[in-house]
Amino acid sequence: MKSKGESIAVKKKGFNAWKTSLRKDRAFLIMCIPTILYFLILAYLPMPGIYVAFTNFNYDKGIFGSAFVGLDNLKFITMSGKLGVLLRNTVFYNLAFLITSHLIQITIAVLLNEIRNKKFQKLSQSLLILPNFISYVLVGLFSFAIFNSTNGILNSILMGFGQAGTQVYSNPEVWPFILVIVNLWKGAGYGSIVYFAALTGMDHEVLEAAQVDGASTIQRIRYITLPSLKPTLIILVLLSIGGILRGNFDLFYNMVGSSNVLLHNSTDVLETYVFRAMTNNFQFSTAAAVSFVQSIFGFVLVMTTNAIVKKVEPDYALF
Amino acid sequence: MMNKNKKKDDLSGRIIRTIGYVFISFLALSCLLPFVIMVSASFENEKILVREGYHLFPKEFTMYAYEVILGGNNEIIGSYIVTILLTVIGTGLGLFITAMTGYVLQRPDFLRRNKVSLFLFFTTLFSGGLVPFYLLMTRYLHLKNNYLAILIPSLISAWNIIMMKNFIRNAIPHSVSEAANIDGASPFVTFLKVIIPMSKPALATIGLFIGLGYWNEWYNSMLFLDSSVQFRPLQLLLYNLINRAEYLKNSMAGKNILTQDLPLETVKLATAVLATGPIILAYPMVQKYFISGITVGAVKG
Amino acid sequence: MKKKLISMFLVFAMLCISLMGCAKSNDSETPTNDAASEGTATDTTTADADNYTGPSGNTPVVNGQVDTSEFVTVKMLVLGDPPAGGADKRMLEELNKILKERVNAELEMQWIEWNNYATKYQMELVSGSDIDLIFTTSTWLNLWENAEKGAFMDLTEMLPHYAKQLYADTTKEEWDGCTYKGKIVALPEHRKWQLSTPLFAYRADWAKEFGIEKIDSTDALEQYCKAILANKPEAIPYNVGGSASSNELYAMWFRQDTDYVLGAGSIGMAAPVANKSIEEPWTSVSPVFDDKFIDFAVKMKEWGDAGFWPQDVMSATVDTEAAFLSGTSGIYSMNVANYYPLFKKLEDENADAELGAFFFDEKRGFAISDVMTQDACSVTANAKNPERALMIYDLFQYDPEIYHLTQYGIEGEQYIVNEAGFRERPTDYVEEEDAYLWDMWSTRNDALEIPEFNEFQAQIDEVNAKIKPWTVLNPWGSFIVDSANWNAQVTAINEAGTTWLPAIQFGKAGDPVEAVNQYRDALKNAGIDEYMAEVERQMKEYTGN
Structure with a gap:
């Protein structure tokens, strides 16, 4: 009882x-x-x-x-023997994009924060966000206007200096640089706004205290400004790491074209490959299968990273 | 006072500011240049553009590409109105819900915040895919040929909520909420009366993202709105214009314009200018909130 | 850890709930399907010559008489951009007056615009569409794949009752071409003569200037292109941008230099799988593994290096038609159907220009006629009024009054008939308001046509007189390769083709011999040998009976 x-x-x-x-x-x-x-x-x-x-x-x-049918819908990728190259390129580009873009976005935000000229801040921010409005189709057109070997701007300049023209569209080595730069250019303004907004929320009392204490600007940036961006950086990285196996189709397709095999070794990513396979032959199941694997991979990666973040800096974890 | 001024102008600060001016000016110019070229080329004579490529200023100024797009029909005006309405309503509603959820999720006294966060975050990785989504929208929600099919899918994103949560946590100390709590305000009232006024930069940033999403949206419009809808959102209209040369050729057929005179290239650029123009003009209105956040600090310092 | 487990559980619970939600909604669909199949099942029992119920039951045949007492709305879906002036709606008003009187029904028309049409079309079917008459084609809208997936209704029993004229006018062989696994799933385009034969349009005036009589071989083409490079600085011989579906030079090569034909078992635009010859259509081969393919690749590299097309063709975007018409391209790749209107277009642009055609099929002297389902119309599996839809379709194709109304629009508004009996545009015709399209192409019927006045009729007749004798009946008839279990191979082969063929045919794949070897390896990895063996096995099974 x-x-x-x-x-x-x-x-x-x-x-x-x-x-x-x-x-x-x-x-x-x-x-x-x-x-x-x-x-x-x-x-x-x-x-x-x-x-x-x-x-x-x-x-x-x-x-x-x-x-x-189980995983049969994925068989076509493994059959090509190109899986290694595709994974390598997709991951490489995403990592390169991730690192370079956050680096430059933070730099812009911090520098802009130091420059207290309101007009300059306004104007430069307005200009930096412009590329974000241009569609990738136009980005592709512009870069073709610059790089094509017949009447491209680059070759006109090179020839103007009495040098031989280059063939950018058949030179795989230069493409990682071109793609990283274009990606940077396109996302710099948009991304730096996020960091800039984070800086506006900074505790100004701490800043004042630092100034009174006689900290130099570089010390202030090093010990106050940058650390205050850490949570934002961690969250943005966590958010984008889930898409590490997803290539930016619009960027690659419009910049390179779909069947420029000479460049494939350095520009072919999962998305462009699937696009070619699906030309005139679209299958929902196959597209879904590829997407599913990308999701699973991203999920595992995010959960792992989040767990690590939680151990080290519990406050910054996503959940 | 003197001491303060001296500190402000220390050597490293001057160097950094100089680097900042040079570096950002360079970047800003590299962002501006293609845009200038785009605008100028949209006013360029088609033949010169094709033969000689892009110039900083049009060699032979003409409004022909714009006349071709705008000439005769007011479809594009309707599209502007529809897109502006969608953007304004969607951004307002989406921003409110996003901010409310973001605020709640950063409150340390909300015990289930991580669960809800994971619940939201999971959707950024996994989605049912095109077919189930299409079935849901058309067969169960019956949103075919309904503007709600454009409004709803872009309303809230987990990404924005997580960003918002992060912004609010960094900008507004929890003590503010606690103080309001002691005064007897419910979380909702605190959010409305205290948090919203204090997080203008965050709201402006996320609002800008949501707004841009609506402004640039074309895929759902393509999927859910067919030709029986009179005014399609702007991007869909322009996408149609750009992607199908036939559209132009056909619409030109009765106007006694020769194919070789059709400004196909410049029309692409002119549509891009028409698509981006209004939002670029609207951008400074949002921007003043980012800057105001800074000035508040500056005045204080 | 515990928290994480709980949250995982939460997510899982959500999944289950939503799964159930979906499963339920799925259940609610099945009854309609069941009803449809039950309907057909009962039909078989009650069907005799004079009495027939039909799947929907709203249009029964009683004692040989079709009972149309119930008014219905038939839905029709076509592909295309509807005319901006709304002439299609005005036509529909007129049409519905007649339809109300004749079959007590009205027609409702939907369009799927060209922009991303493939996705939207598939979505329409996937979402369980109840469209009655839906455009389809086996060449670019996956008619057979969709039929395999159960998207279309079996029309076999309904046809003799509801589409009497069409049924009487169509031969057994023609129906065979529309039959999938014993069921007629489509209505053919069989009363409109047309032949698909690819060609390069060229500037005959330029050719003459260069001392080339006519272009009828790759050698003559090479000569012509070289002369353009030498004499026409403003033009590129073939001003084009390459895409994943570029295949025109390959198409030229195998028609000029080999016996291969394309037919049953072919995959994608790159077509790495072909059939041995017109005499041996039941042998599956790959032209890519022919030694001559290496010669082709070497030749194309030579042409590319010489500048026959833009240096960066694989990344360029060019509107070849505009370039050809304005004289910045010497060649324009097309099918003969697009060649007819080119006379007028070129005349408008440049009165001094003269048009020539290099038909790839001329050398071999034959072209395989279009399949019955080049353009076709189906009835979706969930259609509500299939019987009345067939009756209306019958009128579209065989009733002169309705035929003229649907094909040309309203007389006096879209067209007039002049004294000589030719169709012309009225003088007050304004393109923006009066432009009209009828995109259910399969209803076209040469017997009811009013010929359109065309100042270039003589040239067009000349072309037709030339190509008509080439017509060879499609030797595969109703045979279709069942690739349901070969999706992985087909997809992988298609990928290998779209990767390598465009680059090889434009000579932009590096060393040509090396590139061909890599293409072959890619095809082998993709399982081309196994696939061809399977195709032959299915062919034997089909012909062996």
Whole structure:
């Protein structure tokens, strides 16, 4: 009798604790309702559709009635023997983009923060964001106007200096640099705004104290400004690392073209490969299968990174 | 006072500022240049453009490309209105929900914040893919040929919420919320009355991202709006114009314009100018909030 | 750790909930499908010559009479950009007056615009469309694949009851060309003569200037291009931008230098799998593994290096038609259907220019006729009014009044017939308002045509007189390779083709011999040998019975 009552009490205690915590969270949860509902309906409801990646899709039978084929939909990539090159390029470019773009975005934000000339800040920010408005189609057109060997600007300049023209579109070595630079150029303004906004939230009392203490500008940047960008950097890296196996199709397709095999060794990424395979031959299941693998890989990577961040700097972890 | 001025102008500071001016000016020019070329080439005579390539200023100024796009129909005006409405409504609504969720998720006294964060973050990695999404939108939500099909999918993104959470946490100490709490304000009231006014730079930044998303959106428009919708969002209209030379050739067929005179290249550039012009003009309005954040600090210092 | 487990569980729970949600919604779809199949099942039992119910039951045949007492709305979907002036809607108003009277129905028309049409078309089918009449084609909209996936309704039993004229006018062989696994799934385009034969249009006036009588071989073409390089500084011989689907030079090569033909088993635009010859269509071969393919690759490298096309062709974007018309390109690759209107276009641009055609098929003297399903119309599996849809379709193709209305628009607004009996545009015709299109191409019927007045009719007739004798019936008839279990190979082969062929045919793949070897390796890795063996096995099975 007594023991029974005790166990009930324990259970009740657990339940009560849960209830109290829920009561504490209630106001917050209510504020989350719009977002949670939104993602439940628009993101989670269609999510089981991922199953289509493992099927031989049939309209008549629907996604869940179609025959299960396991990983067969991915076979076409392994058959090509190019998987290694594709993975290498995709990961290489994403890492290069990740490192260079954050480096330059932080530099811009910090420098802009030091320059207290309001007009210059406004003007340069307005200009830096311009490339973000130009579509990749136009970026491709522009770069062709610069690099083509017939009447390209680059070759006109080279010849103007009495040098031989170069053939950029058949020279695979230069493409990693071109693509990294174009990517930098396109995203610098947009990304630096994020860091700039983070700097505006900096604790100004600390800054003043540092000034009074006689810290030099470089010391102030080193010990106050940069550390205050750390959480933003970590979060942005965590967010983008999930897409490490996803290539930026628009960039590669419009800059290089789809069948310039001379450049493939240094420019072919998963997305462009899948595009060629699907030309005139589109299959939902196959596209879904590739995307699924990219997701899984990204998920594992993010969870691992997040776990490490949580160990080292618990405050900065995503969850 | 003197001491302070001296500190402000220390050597490393001057060097850094000089580097800053040079470096950022260089970058800004490299960003401006293609844009200038784009605008100028859109006013260039087509034949000169094709033969001689791009120039800083048009060699033979003409508005022909714009006449071709705008001539005769007011479709593009309708498209502007639709896109502006979508952008304004979507940004307002999306920003409010994003900020509210972001604020809640950074409150350390919200016990389930990590769970909700993961719930949101998961959607950035996994999605059901095109087919289930299309089925959901058309068969279950019945949004085919409905502007809501453009408004809804871009409304909230986990990415923006996480950014917002980070901004608010960095900019507004938790003590502010606690103080409001002691005064008896509910989290929602605190959010409305205290947090929103204090996080203008963050709101401006995320608002800009959401707004740009709406302004540049064309894929959902392409998927869900067919020709029976009179005014399609701007980017879809322009995408149609750019991507199909036939569209132009056909629409020119009755105008006694020869194919060789069709400004195909300059039309591409002119559409790009038309697509980006308004938002570039609107940008300074948003921008003043980033700068104001700085000035507040500067005045204080 | 515990927290993480809980959160994982939460996510999983969400997944399950949404899965159930979807499963449920899936269930709710099935009844309609079941109803449809039950419908057909009962039909077989009740069907006799005079009495027939039909899948929907709203248009029964009673004692040989079609009962159209129930008014229905038939939905039709076509591909294309609807005319801006809305002439299609005005036509539809007129048409619906007639349809109401004749078959007690009205037509509702939907368009899928060209922009990303492939995605939108597939989405329409995937979302369980209930369109009654839907455009399809086996050449660029995957008719057979969609039929395999159950997208279209079996029309076999309905046709004799509801599309009487079409049924009577179509031979057994023609129906065979529309049949998938024993079911008629499409309505053919069989009463419009046309022959697809590829060609390079060229400037005959330039050729004469260079002392070239006519271009009828690759050698003459080479001569012509070299002369352009030497004499026409403003022009590039073939001003073009390469894409993943570039294959025109390959098409020229195998028609000029080999016996290969393209037909059953072919994959993608790069077509690395072909059939041995017109005499031996049932042998699957790959032209890529022919020694002559190396010669071709070497030749194309030579041409590319000489500057026959832009140096950076693989990354360039060029509007070749505009370039050809304005005299900055000496060649324009096309199919004969696009060649007919070119006379007028070139005349408009440049009255002194003269048009010539290098038909790749001329040397061999034959061209395989189009399949029955080059343009076709199907009824979707979920269609609500398939019977009335077929009745209307029958009128589209065989009723003169409706034929003229649908094909040309409203008389007096879109066209007039002059004294000589030719169709002309009215004098007050304004393109922006009056432009009209009928994009259900399969209903075209030469017997009901009113010829359009064309100042270049003599030239067009000359072309037709030349190519008509080349027509050879499609030797594979209704045979279709079933590649359901070969998706991986087909996709991989297609990728190898779209990667290598465009670069090789433009001589931009580095050393040509090396490139051909790499292309061959890529095809071998992709399983081309196994695939061809499978194609032959299926062919034997088909011909062996």
